[in-house]
Amino acid sequence: MSLAKPKGRPAWVAPASGPSDASGHDSQYFIRQAGLEDTRDVALIFAESFGRGNFPGVQTEALDALETRYVGAIEREMDDKLREAMEAKAQAGREHREFRLQQYVQRLRAQLAALRGEPARFPTQLSPADERTVQRWRRARQFLVLVVEERSTAAADQAAASSSGAAEPEAAGPGPSSASAAAAAAAAAAAAAASAAAAAATGGARRKKGQAVAAASLSLMQPEALLPPPFPSNKPFRLYVSNMSVMPTHRRRGLARLLLQRCERVARLWGFESIWLHVKRSNAAAAALYSSMGYTPVESGGMRLLPGPLSQVLMTKTLPPLNGACQVELGRAAAGASRAAVGVSGSSSSSNGGSSNSSGLSTEEAVVNGVSGASRGTDGVFVWGAVVERSGDAGPSTEAADGPRQ
Numbered sequence: 001m002s003l004a005k006p007k008g009r010p011a012w013v014a015p016a017s018g019p020s021d022a023s024g025h026d027s028q029y030f031i032r033q034a035g036l037e038d039t040r041d042v043a044l045i046f047a048e049s050f051g052r053g054n055f056p057g058v059q060t061e062a063l064d065a066l067e068t069r070y071v072g073a074i075e076r077e078m079d080d081k082l083r084e085a086m087e088a089k090a091q092a093g094r095e096h097r098e099f100r101l102q103q104y105v106q107r108l109r110a111q112l113a114a115l116r117g118e119p120a121r122f123p124t125q126l127s128p129a130d131e132r133t134v135q136r137w138r139r140a141r142q143f144l145v146l147v148v149e150e151r152s153t154a155a156a157d158q159a160a161a162s163s164s165g166a167a168e169p170e171a172a173g174p175g176p177s178s179a180s181a182a183a184a185a186a187a188a189a190a191a192a193a194a195s196a197a198a199a200a201a202t203g204g205a206r207r208k209k210g211q212a213v214a215a216a217s218l219s220l221m222q223p224e225a226l227l228p229p230p231f232p233s234n235k236p237f238r239l240y241v242s243n244m245s246v247m248p249t250h251r252r253r254g255l256a257r258l259l260l261q262r263c264e265r266v267a268r269l270w271g272f273e274s275i276w277l278h279v280k281r282s283n284a285a286a287a288a289l290y291s292s293m294g295y296t297p298v299e300s301g302g303m304r305l306l307p308g309p310l311s312q313v314l315m316t317k318t319l320p321p322l323n324g325a326c327q328v329e330l331g332r333a334a335a336g337a338s339r340a341a342v343g344v345s346g347s348s349s350s351s352n353g354g355s356s357n358s359s360g361l362s363t364e365e366a367v368v369n370g371v372s373g374a375s376r377g378t379d380g381v382f383v384w385g386a387v388v389e390r391s392g393d394a395g396p397s398t399e400a401a402d403g404p405r406q
Contacts, residue, residue, distance in 0.1 A: 027150050029255060030210065031262050034145040036086055041212040042147055043078035047071045049245035078243075085143050085219075092140035099134070139237065142270065144218040146262055148246075148255055149210035214246040214255045218263055223276045223314055224298070238316075239267045241277040244286075256289060268319050275319060278312040290315050 034042055051071035106123050113120040126134065221240035225233035241263050246255050267275045277295070279286050295315040 027152055029213075029258065030149045030151065031146055031259065032149065034082075034147040034215065036083060038145075038147055038212065039079050039082040039086070040075075042082060042145055042215045043075045045147075045212060045215045045245045045247055046078045046243050047074035048247060050074060050243075052248075082145065082217075086145075088140050089143050092137040096134070096137040096141065099130075099137075139220045142218075142220050142239070144266060146216050146218070146259060146266075147212050148214035148259055150213045150250065151210035213250040214259055216244045216259050216263060217242050218266060221276075223278065238274065238276040239270065239272045241275060244277070256286075257293065260290075260293060264317070264319060268322050273319055273321070274316050276314065276316045278314055281311050281313055287313070293317070 048071060051074045052067050103123055110120040110122045219240055219242065220237045221242070222229075222233050222235045223238055223240055224235040225231070227233065241260070244256060244259065246253075246259075264275055276298075277290070279290060281287075295317045298314040298316055
């Protein structure tokens with residue numbers, strides 16, 4: 001189970017309007033997947049959140065100096081660990097893809113041998129060693145760091161305007177002919193393609209679109225284990241949220257809730273039925289946030305439940321299953337034919353022997369004229385819709401209904 005995403009980063013971006021900052025300017029927040037170039041910024045967020053404020057009520061110069069050194073040490077350690085985990089994820093992905101390709105080639109060779117009448121050996125079940133290796137790859141690949149970026153509204157509008165200006169050439173005046181306009185459009189397209197190729201050659205220029213202000217990591221852990229790794233445990237692996245951090249200057253803006261909701265979305269997309277995390281007993285604000293979002297404490301929490309100022313409580317939340325149904329809307333002509341067919345035959349099976357879909361049209365009659373998709377507002381799950389017409393219809397441009405509904 002791995003999160004499918006297109007090539008390049010960010011894999012997906014979720015904008016959310018934020019409150020005004022200290023300077024009075026409106027801000028927008030974007031959640032995206034962190035990469036290797038973001039490890040330093042993410043490590044700094046983790047260090048500032050966990051390296052300071054561990055001794056409330058104590059304010060001395062010696063403590064400030066000690067916390068500053070502690071923050072630097074955490075930042076360096078987290079930077080190294082994040083890089084190591086991301087590189088291990090990339091390596092596991094390459095090895096897993098190569099293994100699946102070898103399995104596929106083995107099946108093709110067995111099919112070819114069977115067609116030739118030769119003895120064929122089809123791969124049926126993985127050996128115990130291969131099964132353990134595949135599980136190790138999956139655990140390494142199910143690691144994700146989400147980062148929240150802050151952008152000012154003016155900067156976001158300016159970036160959108162510049163991108164739209166680069167994509168659309170200026171309107172031609174009445175003087176130039178259609179041939180010159182076509183040549184200008186072709187030149188603009190060639191320039192855009194050249195700039196895109198140059199950006200790709202330089203790694204996308206790695207432009208920082210905003211300031212990283214919050215982050216969290218997702219991984220497979222054994223939170224119910226009595227002892228932490230590398231000690232063995234027979235407890236099950238859970239999808240675990242760790243290092244939930246917001247910069248002190250950006251707290252009380254709803255970023256932690258937004259980030260945790262995105263973690264839950266990833267957990268559902270990965271097929272998990274629950275999500276787990278730890279919270280300090282002394283952190284009443286975080287505990288109240290998790291409780292308001294449906295997290296409940298778990299009695300067994302391993303060594304993290306030892307008494308002391310840094311003791312933690314294990315919490316979990318049961319996630320609702322995904323609704324994988326794809327809504328299909330018929331054009332008026334196809335819908336009318338479907339109703340007529342159902343009224344005459346009383347069933348959805350086609351008379352010509354072909355299989356039929358839920359609309360009553362057979363696979364030979366149904367033609368998909370367009371598809372669209374959008375994220376549901378309730379849970380953020382991406383849902384596809386399709387416009388289906390009967391073969392030979394003019395198309396959904398004039399005969400379709402209101403369009404795909406999500």
